[in-house]
Amino acid sequence: MSLTTDQIDAARARVPLAFRDPLPVRLRRYVLWSFFIGLFCWCLYDFNITPARIWEGLARFGTVASFMFPPHIWTEWEPFADVLNGLGETLAIAFLGTLLGAVFAFPLSFLGAKNINRLNFLRLSTRRGYDVIRAIETLILALIFIRAFGLGPLAGILAIAVSEIGTFAKLFSEAIENTSSKPVDGVKASGGSRLQQIRFGIGPQVNPVLLSILLYNFESNVRSGTILGIVGAGGIGFLLSDRIAAYKWDEAWSIIFLIIAMVYLIDWLSGLIRSRMIGAQSLTK
C-alpha cells in the first residue's frame, strides 16, 4: 500500500512544519540567495556582460579552438629545440626554486616551531614574517627580480625560491610541531645535547613529511613556472605568450599540450619517488 498524493497533501496540511523549515531559517536563506544573486547581477551590469558579447566571444573561441586540429608539429629542429629549451627552463626554474626555497626555509622553520623555539615573541614574529612573504605573488616577485638580474630564468628561480621560503617555513614548522616528544626525551635521558635531541629525536620523525611536502610543492611550482615567462622570467611561458601575441594559434595549442604532458609526467614521476622513498615509513606511522 503506497501513499497517494491526497494523503500527502492531507499530512502536509495537518503538520506543516514537518514539511518545511521554520520561518527564520527560510528567511535567512532567501536573504542570502538574493544577496548573492543581486551581487552577481550587479557585476554582470558593471562588466557589461551581455548574451551578445558572450556569444561573440564563444564564436571567436571556437575559431581559435579549431586551430587545435590538426595540431602543429614542428618539422624543423631549430624551432622545436626552442620549445624543448623552454620546457627545460621551466623545469630548471621549478627544481632550483623549490630547492633554494627549502634550503633557506629549513633553518627558519625551527624558529617558528613551538616545541623548538620557546620564546613566544620571537616565534610569533617569525610566523608573521612567513605570512608577509606568502602574501606577495610569485609573478610580482618575478617582475622585481627581472629589474635586478635581467630577463631570463634566474629571475624566475629567485621569484619561486623567495615565495617558497614563506610556504615551506610554515609547512615545515607545522610538521616539526606535530612530532612526538618521546624520542627527544629518550635522547635527552641518554645525555644528548639540544642539537642531538633535534637531530636524532625529531629528524627521523619529520624527514619523510618534509620530503613529501617538497615533492608536492615541486609539482605545483612546475605549474607556476610555466607562467613566469609571460613577464619575461624564463621558461615556456615566454614562447607561449609570444605565439599567442603573433596569433599563431596552432603552435600555441601544441605548446599548451606539451605543458600538460610535462605536468602529467612530473606528477607521475614524483608519485613514484614518493611511494618509493616514503611509502614504507608512512605505512608504519
Place this chain on the structure above:
Amino acid sequence: MTATSDFHAESARGDGTIARFENAYADQRRRAQRAWLIGTVIFMIVFAFTAWIGDFFKVAQVTMPDGSREWRWIIPAGLPRLGEFIVKMIPSLSWDSLGADLANWFWRWKTWLVLLVETIQIAFMATALGVVGGFVLSFPAARNLSPNKWVLFLTRRYLEIARTVPELVWALIFVFCFSVGPMAGVMAIGLHTTGALGKLYSEVNENIDMRPLEGVKAAGGTWFDQIRYGAVPQVLPNIISYTLLRFEINVRASSIIGYVGAGGLGQEFRTAMSFQEYTDLSALFIIIFVTVMVIDYGSEKLRHRVIGMEARP
C-alpha cells in the same frame, strides 16, 4: 653483570651467531651507503644541469663606481640593483607633513579603489562560475556516482585540462576572444576554478556514504534524485569550506590577471613598472596585502563556522 658475562661467554663459544649478525649488519650498511651515494650523484648531476640552464653561472657586465665596466658573476652583480630597487620603492614620509606625504604616495587612490572593487568583483564572479561548473561536473567525475565510464572519462579529462593550464594562459586566450577587460578575466579564472574545484568536489563525492543513495534508488528515484537527496546533503559543508578557500586564492589571482589585460589592479602594476613609478608599486603592494588579509580573516572565520556546523550531529 650477567649480561656482559653471557655476551663474552657466547663470543668465546664461537658458534658464529654474533659474527653472522655483524656480517649482515655490515652488508646492510654497505647497501644503504651505496644507495645514498648513487642518489647524491644523480642529484648533483641534475643540480648542475639545471643550474646551467637556469643561468646560474652566467657572468654579466657591470659598471663600477669609477665608470669602468667589468665582468662579474650574475648574482653579486644583481644584488645591489635589487637593493636600489627596494630603496626606491620606499616613499619619503616625514612626521611634519605626514598627511601630504601620504596623499602624495597614494595619489591615484580613486582609480585604485575602483580597480580594487573590480578585482574583488572578478574574484567573486569567477568563484561563482567555478563553483557552479565544478559542482555540476563533480558528480559525473566521481567514480562512485558517474552514470557510465565514458562520461567519467570525458569529465575528468575536461577538468584536468581546465586546471592544468594556468589562469594567466587562459586569460591570454580569452583577452583575444572577449577583448580587453574584466570579462576575459572572469572567464579565465572561472574556467581554471572549475577545474580545480571540480577535482576537490569529486574527491569529496567519492568519500560519501552510499547508503542514502541506495535508499533513494529503492524508493524509485532517478539518478538526479539520488544525487539531489542522497549525495548533496552529505557533501555540502565540505563544498562550502573549499569554496571559501578558493575565493581567497581567486582574489590573489585576479589582482595580477590585469597584467595581460584582463581587468583588475594588475594593469596598474604594469603601468607602474613601465613608467618606473616605484612608490606606486609599494602603494599597490600595501593595498593588495591589506585586502587579501581582510578577506583571509573573514573567510577563515566563516569557514570555522561551517566546519562547526559539519561537526555538529
